[in-house]
Amino acid sequence: MTKARVTVIDIAKAAGVSKSTVSLVLQGSSLVNEGTRSKVNAVMRELGYVYNRGAANLRQASAKSRIVGVVVNDLTNSFFAELAVGVDMVVQSAGFVQFLSNTSESIDRQREVVASMREHGISGLIVSPARATDAADFKPLVAAGIPVVVVVRNLPGAKVSSVVSDNRAGMMSAVKHLSELGHKRIAFLGGFPDTAVFDDRLAGYRSGMEAAGLDYHQELVISSAPSRAGGVEAIGKAIVLADKPSAAVCFNDAVAFGVCDGLRARRLEPGSDFAVVGFDDVIEAQAAVPALTTVSVDPQGIGRRGAQLLLKQINAGKAEPETVITAVRLVVRESCGARKSVKIETGL
Amino acid sequence: MTKARVTVIDIAKAAGVSKSTVSLVLQGSSLVNEGTRSKVNAVMRELGYVYNRGAANLRQASAKSRIVGVVVNDLTNSFFAELAVGVDMVVQSAGFVQFLSNTSESIDRQREVVASMREHGISGLIVSPARATDAADFKPLVAAGIPVVVVVRNLPGAKVSSVVSDNRAGMMSAVKHLSELGHKRIAFLGGFPDTAVFDDRLAGYRSGMEAAGLDYHQELVISSAPSRAGGVEAIGKAIVLADKPSAAVCFNDAVAFGVCDGLRARRLEPGSDFAVVGFDDVIEAQAAVPALTTVSVDPQGIGRRGAQLLLKQINAGKAEPETVITAVRLVVRESCGARKSVKIETGL
DNA sequence: TGACAGAATTGGAACGTTCCAAATATTTAA
DNA sequence: TTAAATATTTGGAACGTTCCAATTCTGTCA
Numbered sequence: 001m002t003k004a005r006v007t008v009i010d011i012a013k014a015a016g017v018s019k020s021t022v023s024l025v026l027q028g029s030s031l032v033n034e035g036t037r038s039k040v041n042a043v044m045r046e047l048g049y050v051y052n053r054g055a056a057n058l059r060q061a062s063a064k065s066r067i068v069g070v071v072v073n074d075l076t077n078s079f080f081a082e083l084a085v086g087v088d089m090v091v092q093s094a095g096f097v098q099f100l101s102n103t104s105e106s107i108d109r110q111r112e113v114v115a116s117m118r119e120h121g122i123s124g125l126i127v128s129p130a131r132a133t134d135a136a137d138f139k140p141l142v143a144a145g146i147p148v149v150v151v152v153r154n155l156p157g158a159k160v161s162s163v164v165s166d167n168r169a170g171m172m173s174a175v176k177h178l179s180e181l182g183h184k185r186i187a188f189l190g191g192f193p194d195t196a197v198f199d200d201r202l203a204g205y206r207s208g209m210e211a212a213g214l215d216y217h218q219e220l221v222i223s224s225a226p227s228r229a230g231g232v233e234a235i236g237k238a239i240v241l242a243d244k245p246s247a248a249v250c251f252n253d254a255v256a257f258g259v260c261d262g263l264r265a266r267r268l269e270p271g272s273d274f275a276v277v278g279f280d281d282v283i284e285a286q287a288a289v290p291a292l293t294t295v296s297v298d299p300q301g302i303g304r305r306g307a308q309l310l311l312k313q314i315n316a317g318k319a320e321p322e323t324v325i326t327a328v329r330l331v332v333r334e335s336c337g338a339r340k341s342v343k344i345e346t347g348l
Numbered sequence: 349m350t351k352a353r354v355t356v357i358d359i360a361k362a363a364g365v366s367k368s369t370v371s372l373v374l375q376g377s378s379l380v381n382e383g384t385r386s387k388v389n390a391v392m393r394e395l396g397y398v399y400n401r402g403a404a405n406l407r408q409a410s411a412k413s414r415i416v417g418v419v420v421n422d423l424t425n426s427f428f429a430e431l432a433v434g435v436d437m438v439v440q441s442a443g444f445v446q447f448l449s450n451t452s453e454s455i456d457r458q459r460e461v462v463a464s465m466r467e468h469g470i471s472g473l474i475v476s477p478a479r480a481t482d483a484a485d486f487k488p489l490v491a492a493g494i495p496v497v498v499v500v501r502n503l504p505g506a507k508v509s510s511v512v513s514d515n516r517a518g519m520m521s522a523v524k525h526l527s528e529l530g531h532k533r534i535a536f537l538g539g540f541p542d543t544a545v546f547d548d549r550l551a552g553y554r555s556g557m558e559a560a561g562l563d564y565h566q567e568l569v570i571s572s573a574p575s576r577a578g579g580v581e582a583i584g585k586a587i588v589l590a591d592k593p594s595a596a597v598c599f600n601d602a603v604a605f606g607v608c609d610g611l612r613a614r615r616l617e618p619g620s621d622f623a624v625v626g627f628d629d630v631i632e633a634q635a636a637v638p639a640l641t642t643v644s645v646d647p648q649g650i651g652r653r654g655a656q657l658l659l660k661q662i663n664a665g666k667a668e669p670e671t672v673i674t675a676v677r678l679v680v681r682e683s684c685g686a687r688k689s690v691k692i693e694t695g696l
Numbered sequence: 697t698g699a700c701a702g703a704a705t706t707g708g709a710a711c712g713t714t715c716c717a718a719a720t721a722t723t724t725a726a
Numbered sequence: 727t728t729a730a731a732t733a734t735t736t737g738g739a740a741c742g743t744t745c746c747a748a749t750t751c752t753g754t755c756a
Contacts, residue, residue, distance in 0.1 A: 007712055018736045023714060033734060048488065053467045054402040054413075055712035058741045065402075067468070075436075078631075081429040088423075088450050092457075097464045100448035102436050109440075116445045119401045120415070140396065283426075289637040355742055366706045371744060381704060403742035406711045 006049045015043040026051065057121050066096045068310060069117035071110060071127040073153075075102040078283050079299045080128060083151065086303020087126055094311050096123070103130045111137065118146070124310045126303075128152045131195070147313035151306045152299075154196050154323075161313065163306040163324040167197060167279075170295035170328040171204025172211065174249045174277045177293075177330055179212035181338060183247040183275060187220040189234040189259060191251030198223070198251065201279065205249060226251050231258020232265075239266060247275035247336070253282045253294055260290075260335065276335040290334035297328050354397045363391040374399065405469050414444045416658060417465035419458060419475040421501075423450040426631050427647045428476060431499065434651020435474055442659050444471070451478045459485065466494070472658045474651075476500040479543070495661035499654045500647075502544050502671075509661065511654040511672040515545060515627075518643035518676040519552025520559065522597045522625045525641075525678055527560035529686060531595040531623060535568040537582040537607060539599030546571070546599065549627065553597060574599050579606020580613075587614060595623035595684070601630045601642055608638075608683065624683040638682035645676050 008026070012019040017036060024032045025040045043049075057065045070087050072080040088098050099117055103110040110130045114137075117125065124147040127138070135158035138148045142160060150162040178186050188205045191198040202221065209216050222237050224230035231250065235258070238245055250256040256278030260270040270276045271290040278285060281296035305324050313319040332338050356374070360367040365384060372380045373388045391397075405413045418435050420428040436446050447465055451458040458478045462485075465473065472495040475486075483506035486496045490508060498510040526534050536553045539546040550569065557564050570585050572578035579598060583606070586593055598604040604626030608618040618624045619638040626633060629644035653672050661667040680686050 005712085009712080019713085020715085020736050020738095021734085024735085027714085031734065036734080050463075050492075051467045052406075052469070052712055054405045054469055055741090056714070057402045058400075058406060058712080058743085059714040060741090075429050075433050076426070078424070078426050078429065081423050081426065084448075085423050085450055085452075092449075092460075097447075097461070097468070098449060099445075100432075101440075101446060102433055104433075112440075113445070115398075119399045120445070121400070121402055144398075284632055353742085357742080367743085368706050368708095368745085369704085372705085375744085379704065384704080400742055403711090404744070406713085406742080407744040408711090 005052075006047045007052070008049075010047060011040065011043050011049055014047060015040045065121040065123050067099050067117075067120060067122045068096050068307070068314075069114070069122040069125040069127075070098055070100045071103060071113055071117075071125065071129075072100070073103050073105050073110075073128050073130045075100075079280055080152075082299040083128065083303040083306075086300035087307045088303075089300075090304050090307040090311065096311070105130045107131075107133055107137075114138075114141070118144075122146065124148070124314045126151060126306050126310055129155055131192075142319065145317075145319075147310055147319040149306045149310045149313075151302055152197075156196050159321050161309055161319070161322045161324075163302050163309060163326060164197075164200075165297040165302060166325050166328050167200035168204035168207065170279060170297070170330070171201045171249060172208035173328075173330045174279070174295055175205055175208025176212060177332065177338075178247045178249070178275055178277060178336065179208075179214060181247075181275065181336065183245075184214060185217075185220065185243065185245040185247070186214065187222065187238045187245040187248040189222050189238060189248045189250050190224045190230050190255030191226050193223050201251060220245055223251075224255070226255055228254050228258040228261065231255035231260075232262040233258075235259040235262035239268075247277075249277045250279060253278035253280045253285050253292060256292055256294065256335070257284070257288065260288075260292075271334050271337045275337045277330075278335075281331055285331075286333065288335075293333045293336035293338070294331055295328050296331045298326065302326055353400075354395045355400075356397075358395060359388065359391050359397055362395060363388045413469040413471050415447050415465075415468060415470045416444050416655070416662075417462070417470040417473040417475075418446055418448045419451060419461055419465075419473065419477075420448070421451050421453050421458075421476050421478045423448075427628060428500075430647040431476065431651040431654075434648035435655045436651075437648075438652050438655040438659065444659070453478045455479075455481055455485075462486075462489070466492075470494065472496070472662045474499060474654050474658055477503055490667065493665075493667075495658055495667040497654045497658045497661075499650055504544055507669050509657055509667070509670045509672075511650050511657060511674060512545075512548075513645040513650060514673045514676050515548035516552035516555065518627060518645070518678070519549045519597060520556035521676075521678045522627070522643055523553055523556025523562075524560060525680065525686075526595045526597065526623055526625065526684065527556075527562060529595075529623065529684065531593075532562060533565075533568065533591065533593040533595070534562065535570060535586050535593040535596040537570050537586060537596045537598050538572045538578050538603030539574050541571050549599060568593055571599075572603070574603055576602050576606035576609065579603035579608075580610040581606075583607040583610035587611075587616075595625075597625045598627060601626035601628045601633050601640060604640055604642065604683070605632075605636065608636075608640075619682050619685045623685045625678075626683075629679055633679075634681065636683075641681045641684035641686065642679055643676050644679045646674065650674055 008019050008022045012022045025037050068091050091098050101113040107130045126149045128151050135155045141148050148160040154162045154164050222234045224234040256276050259276050263270050268274050278292045278294035281294045285292040285294050356367050356370045360370045373385050416439050439446050449461040455478045474497045476499050483503045489496050496508040502510045502512050570582045572582040604624050607624050611618050626640045626642035629642045633640040633642050
């Protein structure tokens with residue numbers, strides 16, 4: 001039933017020109033006569049021609065495939081979904097197409113996915129690496145001249161570009177806010193110490209404490225899994241300290257939610273009895289009760305910046321590693337105790 | 349700096365065999381001698397060979413490209429992100445790769461994206477169509493023998509396969525639950541009447557009322573935008589009725605949240621003063637206050653089923669349109685008034 | 697030893713495009 | 727009217743693979 005593929009040669013024959021001319025039309029070359037061009041276009045429409053990018057890529061360099069690969073570690077997390085949307089926006093308007101895959105934090109899967117993308121001739125790659133990704137994993141790509149941009153989590157030691165949020169400044173502003181509310185003993189809860197993001201956020205916490213003229217106490221830093229369960233665990237340890245903290249900045253929002261759970265389990269109300277600040281500003285943050293005060297990082301913005309950087313490198317042909325740090329801002333809601341009343345934020 | 353591409357011929361030369369043999373190895377053919385195979389593999393590793401799928405696809409049918417296109421109307425909505433993850437799971441384990449794009453409900457964008465995927469030679473397409481998608485839009489694809497599976501929203505009139513949730517049964521169970529709690533006047537709130545999903549859910553509502561021996565009243569069906577704002581609007585109309593309802597099933601969770609907002613704005617507490625049931629079970633549903641009683645539809649499951657169906661059709665070579673209806677289940681939380689206490693659901 | 701079967705290998709000819717160098721048509725200038 | 731310049735068009739030769747038919751290599755059996 002389905003006829004053989006319509007090729008450039010069929011078009012040429014039907015339009016009474018050579019395949020070269022058709023190719024020229026396809027590429028929007030200014031060399032071809034206006035009359036010929038419209039005739040060829042008409043024939044294409046008529047015969048239902050579809051361009052075969054695979055064949056074209058065979059002839060051209062891989063930089064011309066116009067595919068960018070996007071690899072995220074957890075698409076289920078709306079943070080990364082937003083990021084992908086941000087990438088898609090700029091990538092698409094530049095006439096590229098996105099090739100999105102999810103690794104679910106598995107580095108094996110990540111390897112597979114990246115390999116597969118390479119086979120498909122991607123022009124560049126944007127990746128939010130799975131945990132414990134080896135910095136050397138992307139070596140072959142860059143050696144082959146394929147630009148790589150790492151987002152969200154940076155890969156110390158890898159010679160690739162990266163776009164990360166200003167973890168340091170974000171934490172500093174969170175600590176500053178809490179100290180301005182009168183808190184003196186502020187804990188840092190959650191996160192795995194072996195990641196670069198953790199280091200940055202912790203550094204921000206220390207700087208913030210120092211800037212506020214508060215002492216840094218080792219025992220107020222309690223790491224845990226960067227999850228809701230981890231938050232419960234961390235606040236459990238914090239609350240039994242001899243000299244209890246009265247507030248906490250958390251590694252991320254998931255931890256902050258867990259901290260709230262843990263507080264309530266001990267009949268303490270987050271916001272009024274203990275101040276909690278998160279990091280990321282996931283969508284649930286504003287709908288939660290109490291609404292979470294948190295550092296907003298704008299994942300879409302990171303996606304857009306990452307994509308712009310990548311496109312720049314693709315077009316330049318050469319990939320000078322570059323680091324972009326995106327701004328963050330503290331969003332004050334209820335969990336820090338600054339605002340008491342429940343406000344319904346409409347329009348979701 | 350970057351060396352020329354390593355091709356199958358380079359491998360052949362280095363291994364002292366012909367390119368045909370290398371090709372055979374690539375395809376895992378049993379024709380080739382074990383010794384030769386391992387030698388070739390060794391050389392490939394050594395020279396850093398990467399397979400050029402584009403070239404291969406040129407020779408083979410498009411069904412062998414092993415790319416499946418996935419198009420969703422709103423990746424920002426975690427419902428669709430989950431769906432994409434479900435697709436990815438089965439698609440990936442079948443050795444295919446996913447090509448995911450987002451249309452943001454724009455049918456122009458959808459057209460572009462689908463066209464681009466076609467140019468890249470996808471083996472099949474899974475699409476959650478943008479609103480107002482014309483059923484004929486996918487005609488050319490199926491005419492070209494490319495299987496298409498529509499998910500979530502069905503496209504009446506299109507001769508393609510689809511996977512949708514059991515909207516009818518879901519609504520019926522919601523109504524049944526409310527009637528068992530003693531409610532007699534139950535409203536149906538929200539949603540645009542011109543969509544197939546609306547029709548199904550409304551039909552389920554009517555059947556449910558009938559099954560519970562309750563009368564169907566035209567004025568209790570109040571449509572609105574399927575959003576939070578729409579929910580506020582709908583409950584506003586419902587509450588001023590002469591014979592007020594005491595409960596409502598909502599078109600989806602967003603509407604249900606809006607209904608809760610609207611109730612509270614009138615000093616009515618959702619759950620105790622008025623029962624609210626949603627549809628979809630988005631992640632926010634369980635964290636909301638009160639936690640939303642809703643019909644859970646398992647988007648990952650839909651994604652998986654859709655992918656399985658698509659792969660089946662790709663392998664079969666022939667695409668007999670087929671419709672799969674996935675099961676749903678009512679998740680009873682607090683907004684229906686059945687449970688009073690706040691339970692912390694851990695583990696997010 | 698020769699014939700034969702089976703196993704393993706191999707040269708080309710595709711696939712649908714782009715690119716180059718060259719050919720042809722059209723204008724312009726003298 | 728002709729040469730030169732410009733605008734347009736055009737055959738092939740790639741690109742990296744797969745596939746087919748044909749070939750060469752092993753044994754094995756009479």
